[in-house]
Amino acid sequence: MRQRKVIKTTLGDLIVAVADEVMPIIRDPAGAYMVVSWVVNDVLTRQRVRDHRQSRRKYQS
Numbered sequence: 503m504r505q506r507k508v509i510k511t512t513l514g515d516l517i518v519a520v521a522d523e524v525m526p527i528i529r530d531p532a533g534a535y536m537v538v539s540w541v542v543n544d545v546l547t548r549q550r551v552r553d554h555r556q557s558r559r560k561y562q563s
Contacts, residue, residue, distance in 0.1 A: 517542055 520538045528534040 513542075516545070 517538060520541050521534065524534050524537050524541070528537055
């Protein structure tokens with residue numbers, strides 16, 4: 503079984519890190535913030551789906 507790496511950080515740190523990576527590529531601030539929100543939303547949604555799938559497998563008989 504693959505071991506998971508636990509990273510302890512805040513949501514704010516994640517948003518700032520993504521913004522720092524996006525800003526040089528997309529110069530329009532409004533567009534950059536849209537991309538940041540999309541990326542953060544995607545990360546959080548995928549984690550919820552992954553957790554949900556694991557819990558379904560765990561409790562199947």
